Amino acid sequence: MARLLYGNFDVEHELATPHYNRPQRLARLNTELAPCLLALADSGDQIWCPEPLSEDPARTLTDAGLRSAGFLSSCSEGELPQELPVELAPWGWSRAAVAFARQAGVEVPHVDLDAVRTANSRGFSFALETSLEVAPRGTLRLESSRQLVDALAESAAAWGRPAAEHRVVLKAEFGMSGRERISLRGDEVLTPSMHGWINRRIEQSGVVYLEPWLHRVAEFSTHWEILPPQMPAGNRRETAQAVRPIAAVPVERDSESDEQLRFVGQTQLLNTPHGQYVGSRVGAVATDISGEDLNRLLAEIETIAEQVAAAVLRLGYAGPVGIDAMIYRDADGCLKTRPVQDINARWSMGRVALALQQRLAPAGCVSLLKIPAEHPHFSTASPGEFATGAKLLRLTPRAVGEISCTEAMVALWAESPAELLAAEQQLLAQVSS
Numbered sequence: 001m002a003r004l005l006y007g008n009f010d011v012e013h014e015l016a017t018p019h020y021n022r023p024q025r026l027a028r029l030n031t032e033l034a035p036c037l038l039a040l041a042d043s044g045d046q047i048w049c050p051e052p053l054s055e056d057p058a059r060t061l062t063d064a065g066l067r068s069a070g071f072l073s074s075c076s077e078g079e080l081p082q083e084l085p086v087e088l089a090p091w092g093w094s095r096a097a098v099a100f101a102r103q104a105g106v107e108v109p110h111v112d113l114d115a116v117r118t119a120n121s122r123g124f125s126f127a128l129e130t131s132l133e134v135a136p137r138g139t140l141r142l143e144s145s146r147q148l149v150d151a152l153a154e155s156a157a158a159w160g161r162p163a164a165e166h167r168v169v170l171k172a173e174f175g176m177s178g179r180e181r182i183s184l185r186g187d188e189v190l191t192p193s194m195h196g197w198i199n200r201r202i203e204q205s206g207v208v209y210l211e212p213w214l215h216r217v218a219e220f221s222t223h224w225e226i227l228p229p230q231m232p233a234g235n236r237r238e239t240a241q242a243v244r245p246i247a248a249v250p251v252e253r254d255s256e257s258d259e260q261l262r263f264v265g266q267t268q269l270l271n272t273p274h275g276q277y278v279g280s281r282v283g284a285v286a287t288d289i290s291g292e293d294l295n296r297l298l299a300e301i302e303t304i305a306e307q308v309a310a311a312v313l314r315l316g317y318a319g320p321v322g323i324d325a326m327i328y329r330d331a332d333g334c335l336k337t338r339p340v341q342d343i344n345a346r347w348s349m350g351r352v353a354l355a356l357q358q359r360l361a362p363a364g365c366v367s368l369l370k371i372p373a374e375h376p377h378f379s380t381a382s383p384g385e386f387a388t389g390a391k392l393l394r395l396t397p398r399a400v401g402e403i404s405c406t407e408a409m410v411a412l413w414a415e416s417p418a419e420l421l422a423a424e425q426q427l428l429a430q431v432s433s
Contacts (some may be wrong), residue, residue: 002044003089004106005037006051011092011346015117016174016204020096022237031400034071035061036409037091038200038395039355040347041069046086048100049073053397064393065360079384092346093114104343110228115315119345122173122209124315128308129340132344136328136338138212142170145198151210152186159212159331162186167213167249170198173205183213214328214338218287220298221280221324221350222305225262228318261309261320265357266302267350269324280353281424283365284417289327289335297337301325304339312345349409360393362412365420371431373398373408390423 007030014020027050034049040045047070055177062068088101093116101108118124129135138155142148154168164187172180182197184190201208268286270279289296305323312321324342327335330356353368360366372394388391395409412427414420 001087001107002046002087003042003087004101004104005047005069006088006097007034007048008038008089008091008094008097008100008101009033009098012088012120012174012180013092014096015120016172016180018204028400028403032396032405032407033396033409036349036352036395038066038069039352039359040089041067041295043067043069044067045089047071048143051400051432053400058354061393061395062295066356067359082312090346092120092344092375104190110318111198112316115317116345117315118316119312119321119343121205122171122175123207125308125340125343126209127398128311128343132304132340134304134309134337134339136212136214136336138168138210140210142198142208142210143202143206145195147203148190148195148198148210154392155210155212156186161331164310169211169213171209171211172201173207173209179276183274198421214326215290215330217327217329217335218285219324219326219341220301221267221269221322221348222266222302222309223267223348223354224309224323225350226309226313226318226321227260227262229260260313261306263302263306264304264320265354266298266353267353268269269350270367277349277370278368279369280350281365281367281420282357283361284367284377284420286421287327293335295325297335301327301339304337308340308343317345319345320347321345322350356411356413360391360411361415364415365417366411366413367420367424368395369410369412369424369427370425371408371410373405386423386426388414388419388422388426392423396422 009030010022010026013026031049031051031053034047037047042169048071050073052073053071057318066140074088079163086106088097091098093111093113095113098108098111098113104225126135126139126141140151140155142151152166152168153163155168156163159166165184165185167183168180169183175181182194186193243418265282267322268281269277270281285294289297305325308323309321322344324344325342326338328338330336349368353366356362357366357370390411393411397405399405412420412423
């Protein structure tokens with residue numbers, strides 16, 4: 001079945017906000033990022049693009065090795081493929097995505113929106129961390145801003161620190177790319193704006209989560225596909241409002257999850273020191289951790305992630321899932337894993353990176369990076385080459401209408417990890433100069 005790929009990259013905002021009304025800046029972001037969906041498209045698919053782009057990226061990206069797919073900015077029947085039924089494949093399922101599909105006259109596969117909302121919630125990942133006994137010590141659940149001072153002291157005590165020296169992160173029920181969270185230390189003044197932020201999030205969802213600030217060493221993400229019930233395991237086709245009460249979450253595997261659950265791959269997450277997403281790397285790892293320790297820690301992450309994906313399946317969800325994890329050092333300097341840092345029951349940029357590797361460099365490695373769009377090096381969408389032999393391709397447009405884009409997503413690929421990492425370093429040096 002042909003698909004209409006729908007880039008609602010702001011789906012977490014919709015999950016977090018009742019009666020969500022998409023602001024202009026996020027509508028524009030959805031347009032700018034729409035060409036990234038070409039990595040996930042198959043021949044015959046169409047991609048929804050809310051506004052016409054300043055250039056047609058399809059030809060350049062298809063010439064580089066991606067599948068051929070057209071872009072639609074309206075959904076009249078004459079534009080949609082008529083020879084086959086068309087099914088919506090959104091970045092993430094939501095009520096708005098279902099409404100869009102019905103308005104466009106395309107099919108909606110069975111989707112449990114309550115399962116989607118629950119799987120993406122902080123409460124679900126918190127419950128899984130608790131059930132699996134992998135939550136960082138000092139992780140707590142707050143139902144009022146009045147609990148904050150005592151929670152800070154309790155979390156600090158779990159780490160054997162004075163409360164004044166203990167840094168924590170407060171996270172809302174829904175968030176993405178380092179958003180919907182604030183950090184503070186025990187000796188900081190709790191300002192009215194901090195209390196206001198906490199109270200507004202608690203008013204929305206009833207809870208805020210307090211986590212210790214961890215000494216991050218590296219971050220990774222495992223990616224899974226949950227096939228719908230009764231779909232043959234050999235079918236490799238991509239499939240695309242209150243959070244359910246969560247107590248203890250069962251994490252054992254069963255024969256049903258063995259048939260429906262498929263491992264897609266693993267990526268290294270690239271984030272700023274504040275946790276904001278800047279890229280994904282496939283087939284290469286840059287870290288100071290020794291090879292033996294890294295293999296052990298990654299195996300631990302993947303083992304837990306498989307149990308987490310099986311728990312998502314049992315909610316009734318089908319589609320793509322990404323599970324973010326962290327390797328950190330504890331107070332004694334020992335390497336530890338946080339295997340359930342975030343659950344994304346949707347497509348993600350890590351999934352895009354895996355698809356780019358498969359189609360651009362199946363025997364090599366790929367970095368998907370977010371960079372400033374105005375740099376002269378990226379004035380063209382055509383592939384560029386580095387001295388190492390690595391290649392560069394801009395995925396996103398230079399402008400939407402008459403307005404220039406401020407950021408670009410680029411793919412960088414090479415035959416070997418050494419070539420990729422050298423080119424990545426060269427690229428970042430050019431961007432920062």
